[in-house]
Amino acid sequence: MQPHAILLLLFFFPGNWAEPEALFLSPAGSYMLKLLHFATFQNSTSMLVGGVGLLGDMELGSLDISTGNIHYYQAWLHPALPKEDWDVIESSIKSYVRDFNRLVQMYAMMPYPFVFQTSVGCELQSNRTVRTFFNIAYEGQNFIRFCLDTGTWEQMQHNQLSATAEQLMANASTLNEVIQVLLNYTCVDVLRLFIRAGKADLERQVPPIAVVFARTAGPAQLLLVCRVTSFYPRPITVTWLRDGRELPPSTSTVLPNADLTYQLRSTLLVSPRDGHSYACRVQHRSLGDRSLLVPWGRLSPSGDAAPEPRFLGTRSRRADGLFVVRALQEGTECGDRGRLAAGRGRHGRTVGTEIQVRPRPAPPLLSEPPFPPRSAHSRCRKRQRMDEGRSVPLAETTAGRYGGCGRGTAGEGRGHV
Known part of the structure; x- marks a missing residue:
């Protein structure tokens, strides 16, 4: 068996992820290969076995708890190693699990x-x-x-189990x-x-969506x-700013x-009447x-927030004071409103290195439901709402774009982004 085949066979050791918060954490520029496994002994004759292999937080494969088969999840994984190594690994699973089960049953007293x-695994850090x-x-x-x-082997707990395990493992000189x-x-x-083979997946980046909303926490909170x-x-990194200053x-x-x-x-947690933004x-x-x-x-002395903002982004919506913004990359198209770049953008502007979204007055709420019946088609086609001082056909609103009336059809959405 090739050495790296033996390494992957360790995937089938009974496993430990006793510190879940540390499973996937690696500094920027570092990569970790980690093999985890568990063995649950239900009684003297029954055992459940499962496990997973990870590259960082990317799942490479898992051990089926029912069949004992390995499932591979990355298309580039098999070509990364010689085929004979994978064959040896899979053919060795059943015999290994059987032997380990017998060993535990012989010595387990709990x-x-x-x-x-x-x-078990290794981490290649940014400083090599x-x-x-x-x-x-x-x-x-x-x-x-x-x-x-x-x-x-070193005991991490000073008890009978640790002492027995240390003695058993110390005698396994070949292992x-x-x-x-x-x-x-x-x-x-x-x-x-694996880093070379999975480079595209490891370098994947997805920008965040941010949602800001408020809840009443008490009479004055x-x-x-x-x-x-x-x-x-x-x-x-997510932080709150009060009047532009960072909070803990x-x-x-x-x-x-x-x-x-x-x-x-x-x-x-803020006071409804603190007057800060x-x-x-x-x-x-x-x-x-x-x-x-x-x-x-800004929270006014009356306890009300400033006019509810409608933020620029690749996705935004207004629903009970909840607003969604997806970060825009420089040069990303923003509907038919042109491109948002440094120092440009009709409704958004770049300040220093921050993408800042400018609040606009919220349009009046529609009295009809967002999905009007077809019988109201001709009537609601003529209805209009005011948005920033200009008349916008209802077909361009949420009601219109979901098949209610006018030119709007599902998925068209001609309203502001």
């Missing part, structure tokens, strides 16, 4: 059910140094790890030699091959919420979306040197 986990790891956990807690410098070779050389070699979603890669951070944990992007929220600033790699600035408006 009550059922219980879970063993393993995390390498970090490796091989950790084993029980019930979500790391209890033993392999120290590459000394070639020995320890293989692990040293894998972590010292093979892991990084495979990681470099207002909770401003900045929800940022649909961005990739994961690192992002108050962001939530970054969470994954189903479409392989991320989301988070940042909240700010607030804005949510988003900084992300996809925006380059600029940042996305989403203003909320």
Whole structure:
């Protein structure tokens, strides 16, 4: 078996991701190859096995918990390694799982059910140094790890389980030699091959969508919420500005979306009558040197916000005080309103390195529902609303563009972006 085939076979060790917040975190310019696996022992005769292989936060493949088969998710993955290596890996799965199961059943003294986990991999850092790891956990807690410098196993918890596991692993001299070779050389070699093969996916960038809205938090308190979603890669900075000055951070944990992007929220508790203006600033790699600035408006002494803003962006909508802005790249077309570039844009303007969106007075709300019945077609065709001092046919509004009346049809949307 080739060394990198042995490395990927470690994918089928019982796994550990006892510290989930550290699973995907690598500094900018660093790449991590990580193999995770779990084995759940339900009783003396039953075991569930599953796992996943990751390059950064990109899933390379997984071990089917029902069939024991490996599913590969990246088209470039198989060509990155010789076919014979993949064949050896898949043919070795069943025998490995069987042997490990027998080993645990022989030495396990803990009550059922219980879970063993393993995390093994390497990280190629931006300064070209390498970090490796091989950790084993029980019930979500790391209890033993392999120290590459000394070639020995080290207890991470001082208990009977750690002592027994350390003794068992210390006697596996052949395995320890293989692990040293894998972590010292093979892991990084495979990681470099995967980085080259998956370059396009690793460099993928998706700009964020920012949503700003408010909730009543108490009789004299207002909770401003900045929800940022649909961005990739994961690192992002979200801050609140009060009258242009940065406030202490108050962001939530970054969470994954189903479409392989991320989301988070940042909240700010304010007084409804403080007279200040607030804005949510988003900084992300996809925006380059600029940042996305989403203003909320100035809170008047009466407790009301300034006229509800309608922000420029590739997507915007007005719904109960909620506004959506997608960051525009320089030169990106903005409907039929021309291009937004540095120092240009009719409704948006670039200030320094920030994309700032200018609030406009909100148009009056329509009295009819957004999806009028067909019987009202001829009547609502003639209805109009005022928008920034000019007459706009209802066909250009939300009601029109969703098949209600006039020229608008689903998906046309001739209103302002």
